[in-house]
Amino acid sequence: MAYAAFADILKQVMGLDAVSIGSAAIEHAVQARMSAGKLTDMPVYLALVRTSPSELQALIEAVVVPETWFFRDREAFSALARMAVEQWLPSHADGVMRLLSLPCASGEEPYSMAMALLGAGFPASRLQIDAVDISARGLTHARRAVYGRNAFRGEHLDFRERYFAASAHGHHLNDAVRQPVLFQRANLLAPDFLPGEERYDMIFCRNLLIYFDRATQDTAVRVLQRLLKASGVLFVGPSETGLLLNHDFVSAKVPLAFAFRKIDAAARAIRLPAPAHPAIRSPTRLLPALAKATPPKRRPGLSQVLAAPRPDAPPVTPEAGMAEASALADQGRLVEAAQSCEEQMRRQGPSPQGFYLLGLIRDVGGDLPEAAQHYRKALYLDPNHLASLSHLAFLLEKQGDAKGAQVLRDRVLRAAPK
Numbered sequence: 495m496a497y498a499a500f501a502d503i504l505k506q507v508m509g510l511d512a513v514s515i516g517s518a519a520i521e522h523a524v525q526a527r528m529s530a531g532k533l534t535d536m537p538v539y540l541a542l543v544r545t546s547p548s549e550l551q552a553l554i555e556a557v558v559v560p561e562t563w564f565f566r567d568r569e570a571f572s573a574l575a576r577m578a579v580e581q582w583l584p585s586h587a588d589g590v591m592r593l594l595s596l597p598c599a600s601g602e603e604p605y606s607m608a609m610a611l612l613g614a615g616f617p618a619s620r621l622q623i624d625a626v627d628i629s630a631r632g633l634t635h636a637r638r639a640v641y642g643r644n645a646f647r648g649e650h651l652d653f654r655e656r657y658f659a660a661s662a663h664g665h666h667l668n669d670a671v672r673q674p675v676l677f678q679r680a681n682l683l684a685p686d687f688l689p690g691e692e693r694y695d696m697i698f699c700r701n702l703l704i705y706f707d708r709a710t711q712d713t714a715v716r717v718l719q720r721l722l723k724a725s726g727v728l729f730v731g732p733s734e735t736g737l738l739l740n741h742d743f744v745s746a747k748v749p750l751a752f753a754f755r756k757i758d759a760a761a762r763a764i765r766l767p768a769p770a771h772p773a774i775r776s777p778t779r780l781l782p783a784l785a786k787a788t789p790p791k792r793r794p795g796l797s798q799v800l801a802a803p804r805p806d807a808p809p810v811t812p813e814a815g816m817a818e819a820s821a822l823a824d825q826g827r828l829v830e831a832a833q834s835c836e837e838q839m840r841r842q843g844p845s846p847q848g849f850y851l852l853g854l855i856r857d858v859g860g861d862l863p864e865a866a867q868h869y870r871k872a873l874y875l876d877p878n879h880l881a882s883l884s885h886l887a888f889l890l891e892k893q894g895d896a897k898g899a900q901v902l903r904d905r906v907l908r909a910a911p912k
């Protein structure tokens with residue numbers, strides 16, 4: 495009876511098309527969750543899923559297909575390393591190459607990207623891999639980075655000797671490979687998924703689109719299009735290639751890599767204006783130390799460039815708007831400061847400084863998870879936003895994540911003006 499209702503919810507929330515995994519898999523997941531909660535009444539469980547975000551997440555964990563392994567479709571990783579070393583490095587004298595692994599499942603894919611690049615001599619200090627998945631369980635495994643036999647398939651396993659240490663619990667990945675990879679839980683179909691435009695040089699989105707119906711696939715590809723730089727490369731799974739050709743992508747012509755480039759790269763490049771808008775000042779009294787760290791200049795994202803202010807909006811410059819929010823925060827009027835900040839971003843489009851300020855307000859108010867989320871959004875828009883990097887590092891330290899904090903501190907050192 496009500497299984498169809500569960501399938502509808504899963505489709506709406508995470509895009510899962512029941513046909514792709516079979517309705518028995520959804521029935522099985524529902525049954526497993528009901529018995530975990532000692533429930534026998536399906537309408538009661540349905541009501542729980544509708545009202546409890548944590549139960550919805552538990553159901554999602556029960557239906558996702560986490561199948562993955564190191565260097566799956568190996569040629570994609572070889573192509574990535576070649577493009578990075580032969581094309582990206584020579585055309586970027588400095589700066590960081592930003593990559594996205596979405597979905598990253600339990601981490602084998604983003605870590606394979608890191609191993610391929612480091613093994614090809616790509617400098618670790620110029621590498622950042624964002625790794626995103628909807629499954630918290632997958633991410634916990636990924637962050638622990640200890641892998642069993644199933645993660646190593648095929649014949650070419652020399653990388654295991656080079657990058658892992660064996661123990662009774664499995665193979666532990668070394669820190670050099672873990673360091674450039676930053677994990678985050680997010681849903682590709684959520685409206686606020688990775689805000690910003692053209693942030694990634696390379697995106698791996700493999701073996702996810704196959705679980706979506708056609709309309710959802712189209713939505714997902716538009717998200718990838720938004721996130722990929724004009725000159726970027728998108729890697730998909732072997733059975734997902736046809737879809738891209740209907741979406742202004744062309745094959746990158748690397749056999750068995752399933753890699754695509756944007757068709758309209760040149761046209762898009764022309765639409766993006768070059769000059770950066772001036773850096774926005776940090777709030778001064780609230781954060782005296784950080785007031786000295788001027789965020790580096792950045793090119794505005796397409797959404798900011800194209801976001802027209804509402805016709806009834808008074809002409810507020812981003813600096814003036816954030817100055818007002820900063821002043822309110824300085825006076826301890828945190829609720830009004832947050833409102834002013836949000837209003838400013840509604841008018842002018844998302845900004846790193848806006849998300850940073852919201853993070854700070856939540857941080858001061860003691861809501862650390864929310865604060866971390868805002869700092870991360872600031873860093874998605876501007877990976878070198880020094881104040882957000884430092885604050886997120888402190889916050890992770892407070893939460894006992896010394897390693898995560900260290901990763902961010904290293905980024906501060908790399909991003910700080912020499």
Ligand SMILES: C[S@@+](CC[C@H](N)C(=O)[O-])C[C@H]1O[C@@H](n2cnc3c(N)ncnc32)[C@H](O)[C@@H]1O
Nearest residue numbers: 508558561562597599627628629681682700701
């Ligand atoms: C088969 S794995 C693919 C992993 C890896 N990309 C690979 O090709 O080996 C599919 C992953 O998609 C994730 N997933 C499913 N729906 C998602 C969504 N809407 N947003 C983000 N991740 C999602 C699942 O949690 C699962 O880990």
